[in-house]
Amino acid sequence: MVIPSDNILEPKEKSVKLDLSFSHPFEGIGMDLVKPKAFFMVAGDQKTDLLPALKEAKVMDHAAWTTEVPVKRPGVYTFVMEPTPYWEPAEDVSIIHYTKTLIAAFGDDQGWDEPVGIATEIVPLTRPFGNYAGNSFSGQVLLGGKPVPGAEVEVELYNKDKKLSAPSDYHVTQVVKADENGVFTFACPKAGWWGFAALNEADYTIKDPEGNEKGVELGAVLWTYLDAYK
Amino acid sequence: MNRPRILTALLFAVLFSFFALPAQAHKLNVFSWAGDKKIYGEAFFSGGRKAKNVPVHAQDAESHTTLLTTLTDEEGKFQFTPPQQAVQQKLNLLITVETGDGHRGEWLLTADEYLSAASDPTGAAQPPGEESAIKESAIKSVDIEAVRAIVRQELNRELIPVKRHLAEGREKKAGLRDILGGIGCIIGLAGILAWFQSKKKKKTSTDG
Numbered sequence: 555m556v557i558p559s560d561n562i563l564e565p566k567e568k569s570v571k572l573d574l575s576f577s578h579p580f581e582g583i584g585m586d587l588v589k590p591k592a593f594f595m596v597a598g599d600q601k602t603d604l605l606p607a608l609k610e611a612k613v614m615d616h617a618a619w620t621t622e623v624p625v626k627r628p629g630v631y632t633f634v635m636e637p638t639p640y641w642e643p644a645e646d647v648s649i650i651h652y653t654k655t656l657i658a659a660f661g662d663d664q665g666w667d668e669p670v671g672i673a674t675e676i677v678p679l680t681r682p683f684g685n686y687a688g689n690s691f692s693g694q695v696l697l698g699g700k701p702v703p704g705a706e707v708e709v710e711l712y713n714k715d716k717k718l719s720a721p722s723d724y725h726v727t728q729v730v731k732a733d734e735n736g737v738f739t740f741a742c743p744k745a746g747w748w749g750f751a752a753l754n755e756a757d758y759t760i761k762d763p764e765g766n767e768k769g770v771e772l773g774a775v776l777w778t779y780l781d782a783y784k
Numbered sequence: 785m786n787r788p789r790i791l792t793a794l795l796f797a798v799l800f801s802f803f804a805l806p807a808q809a810h811k812l813n814v815f816s817w818a819g820d821k822k823i824y825g826e827a828f829f830s831g832g833r834k835a836k837n838v839p840v841h842a843q844d845a846e847s848h849t850t851l852l853t854t855l856t857d858e859e860g861k862f863q864f865t866p867p868q869q870a871v872q873q874k875l876n877l878l879i880t881v882e883t884g885d886g887h888r889g890e891w892l893l894t895a896d897e898y899l900s901a902a903s904d905p906t907g908a909a910q911p912p913g914e915e916s917a918i919k920e921s922a923i924k925s926v927d928i929e930a931v932r933a934i935v936r937q938e939l940n941r942e943l944i945p946v947k948r949h950l951a952e953g954r955e956k957k958a959g960l961r962d963i964l965g966g967i968g969c970i971i972g973l974a975g976i977l978a979w980f981q982s983k984k985k986k987k988t989s990t991d992g
Contacts, residue, residue, distance in 0.1 A: 565815075565891050628815045628828070661813025661889065664832045 555579060555613075556635050556653045557712065557747055561683050561779045563659035569624045570657055572604075574635055575613035579712040579749055580726045584614025592636040593619075596670045597629040604633075628662035632670050639760050639770065648760040651751065651773030658683045669696055676707075676750055676776040679737065687745035687780045694737045695752040695774055701736030705752045709740050712747035712777075745782035751775045812887035814840070816879045818901035823893065824863045827856050827881040834860030838881050842867060845876035845892060856881070866898055874899065 559571040576587035595602045604621055611620040625631065633655050639648040652672050669677045679692035695705035709728040711718070720726045732738040732752070742748045756770035812835055816825035823842070827835035840862045842852040851867040870877060874895040882888050 626817070628813065628826075660815055660891075661811060661828070661830060662832075663830050 555712065555749065555775075556633055556655045556777060558633065558655060558657050561655070561657045563625055563657060565660055567625070567659075569622050570631075571620065571622045572633055573611065573613055573618060573620050574608070574653075575616070575618035576637070576640070577614050577616070578726075579710045579747075580718075580720065582614055582713060582716045584616035584618075586617040587613075587619060588617070588638050588640075589619065590635045591638045592634070593621075594634055595623060596632040596634065598665055625657075625659045628660035630656060630658050630662055630665045632656045632666075634670055634672060636672065641762055641768075642771075643762075645771070646762075647769045647771045648762070649771045649773065650756075651775050653773075653775040653777070655777040656682045669699065671699070673698065674752070674754060674772045674774040676752055676774045678776065678778070682776070682778040685778070685780045687782050688741065688743060689780060690739050690741040691748065691750070691778060691780075692737060692739040693750060693776060694735065695732050696736065697754050697772065697774070702732065702752065702754060703734045703736060705732040705736050705738070705754065706730075707732060707738045707740070708751045708753065709742075710749050710751075711742070711744055712749060714746070718744070742780050745780055747777055747779050749775060749777050810887070812838075812881060812883060812889040814879055814881040814889040814891045816891045816893050818866075818893065818898035820901075822863050822865055823877070823879075823898055825861070825879060825891070827860045827862070827889065829887075835881060835883065836860055838883055840864075841880045841882075842870070843878045843880065844870070845878040848878070851875075851877075870895070871899070 555573070555575045555577060557573045557575075560567065563570060574587060574590065574593065576585045577583060589608065590605065593603075593605045593608060595604055604623060607621040607623070608619040609621060611618045623631075623633075635653045637651060637653070639650050641648050650673075652674055654670070654672075654675055656666055656678070658666070663681065663683075666678055666682055669675055674695075674697045676693040676695055679694055680690070682691075685691065693707075695702040695707065697705075707730050709730060710726065728740070730738045730740045738750075738752075740750070752774040754772050754774075756772045758770060759767040760770050762768045810829035810831050810833070812827065812829055814825060814827045816823060818824075825840065827838050827840070829835060835856055836858050838856045838860075840854045840856060841850045842854075842864065843850050851870055852864055854862050854864050856862045866877070869875070876895050877893045877898070878890055879893055880888060880890045
């Protein structure tokens with residue numbers, strides 16, 4: 555998870571705090587996040603490496619990372635985390651969830667529809683800021699820069715402080731499928747941070763802790779905030 | 785034979801549709817920062833268009849007394865020397881831009897920001913005295929990091945127009961309206977072409 559302190563910066567806010575964690579967002583179950591392989595910010599054609607700025611932190615009582623990023627000029631800023639591959643014995647695969655979130659600062663609203671060019675990502679088709687709870691959200695799933703027809707997208711609300719409970723396990727993670735162009739649409743019923751995760755199998759393998767070549771699950775994760783009416 | 789001309793016509797038509805977009809209710813934004821003894825800024829609409837020739841007011845943030853008024857240029861940019869009164873009394877500046885149709889944007893530039901910009905080595909620019917002092921010490925101690933910082937700073941400054949050009953290039957995307965306009969134009973031109981060709985054919989057939 556990559557969750558900023560705010561996704562819309564007003565002129566008096568000169569920085570944004572980002573929390574990087576590894577968890578089941580609805581159930582509030584944390585896991586340790588080892589230091590990511592990469593963490594950077596993209597604004598227009600400018601890329602800023604934020605990996606050296608990461609400090610250790612705790613989220614849901616587990617190892618996490620945090621940093622405060624100064625924002626000096628108007629822009630749409632995309633934050634991208636590439637985690638270190640995580641070996642999941644239960645599923646017999648290594649997991650790499652490329653995680654992205656966008657913030658808008660000081661009135662600028664350009665460039666949110668551009669891919670940042672990572673291995674896999676969800677490119678927003680709905681402007682990913684300034685949306686209300688109940689709005690639908692559309693995005694396109696890209697793998698290696700190409701749309702993924704029929705991609706399966708898992709959707710989960712970040713149930714902060716475990717305020718909500720689900721009527722059944724099915725409700726914890728909702729699922730929507732993309733069309734032939736990799737485009738999906740999902741209506742988010744509550745205000746809060748919504749995470750969209752499109753999972754695909756990589757065309758390469760990674761060694762498990764015992765040295766056997768095993769499959770890799772590549773995730774394109776996008777976090778976007780929907781506000782309640784004031 | 786006629787193709788290049790048609791392409792040119794089409795290009796004009798598409799370009800024209802950019803300029804022919806009606807004025808929309810876009811939000812007006814202003815962004816301002818302090819540099820070498822001057823305050824710089826830009827005004828732009830949501831959607832990315834620059835706000836040209838728009839009045840800019842620098843007000844005392846508390847009393848809202850206007851201390852200075854200027855205009856944005858053709859690129860939506862402006863700059864001014866901080867008003868003496870503001871510097872002496874360390875006033876926070878509320879910088880506002882306004883268009884005639886009620887659009888308004890504001891930006892708070894605190895006294896700290898514009899008074900300290902001069903002494904900040906990472907700032908956009910510095911007073912000449914400080915700059916040369918840093919350069920001198922860098923040369924004397926051959927501090928690679930300091931040299932690197934200066935180079936980076938100079939490079940950044942040189943690259944601003946280039947980056948801006950790139951940024952502007954990104955913004956000029958064809959919207960649905962432009963695409964539809966373009967298609968309409970193609971159909972129209974194809975019609976004209978067909979008409980000419982049919983005329984030509986008739987002509988040749990009567991000649992032959």
